[in-house]
Amino acid sequence: MSTGTVTPAKSRAEIEQPTLRTDRYWVAPLITFVVFLAFIAYATFRAFQNEYYYAPPYISPFYSPCISSNCVPMSGAGEVHFIGSWWGLSPALLILIFPLGFRMTCYYYRKAYYRAFWQSPPACAVAEPHGKYTGETRFPLIIQNSHRYFFVAASLFNVILTWDAILGFRNAQGQWGHMGFGTLVLLANATLLWLYTASCHSCRHIMGGRLKHFSKHPVRYKAWTIVSKLNTRHMQLAWASLFGVALTDLYVWLVSSGAFSDPRFF
Secondary structure, rough: OOOOOOOOOOOOOOOOOOOOOOOOOOOOHHHHOOOHHHHHHHHHHHHHOOOOOOOOOOEEOOOOOOOOOOOOOOOOOOOEEEEOOEEEEEEEEOHHEEEEEEHHHHHHHHHHHHHHOOOEEEEEEEEEOOOOOOOOOOOOHHHHHHHHHHHHHHHHHHHHHHHHHHHEEEEEOOOOOEHHHHHHHHHHHHHHHHHHOOOOOHHHHHHOOOOOOOOHOHHHHHHHHHHHHHOHHHHHHHHHHHHHHHHHHHHHHHHHOOOOOOOOOO
């Protein structure tokens, strides 16, 4: 029996075919590419549009919190003026970097857009067109390591958007004890965002990471088991929350522009 050590290969194995798969493995990356591109186009347009983002008492998640003084007048809905009149662009550009950063550094989204946009790789057991692989050790991909910090920022934004949903129980005059269809829209959006954030791998690590004995930390263990169950649905929650944010903004846009009136329940 040989006791020698195995020398690792210095280059990739040479395979003539790009893949031996016979299924339509390219469908999922193509759908991801189209949907992401559509969302990017829509979100960019809405961010620069700089109007129709507030329909009392509803505020678009793309513009909350509205932290510049050029925001339209609001009644308590995500309005804190940290930025003075020198800012002449859309207030959405000041805040979207944080939820965008959270999603762009998300483990699932990284897999999705690496495959869809860079074909790195297009799918499992499919060769990628790149000559070498450097991982996420160089700029700009080394920024992916900041995901845990964007997780904290995203959690703070979820608190703000939850408060915006609570403010939806008012009427246009700011009186409490009222509810419209937009209230349900904002509540659903906040719920999906919380579920997506809680299912995040960073959240799972915060709950149970670096523990040697779960038995000595029953509360954290219970939290870890709950988050772990959500983590198995992380992909579905990532997509659902993405559509939720876009549809919530679209609803506020349509109501604010006068396309239709918000149905009121009471």
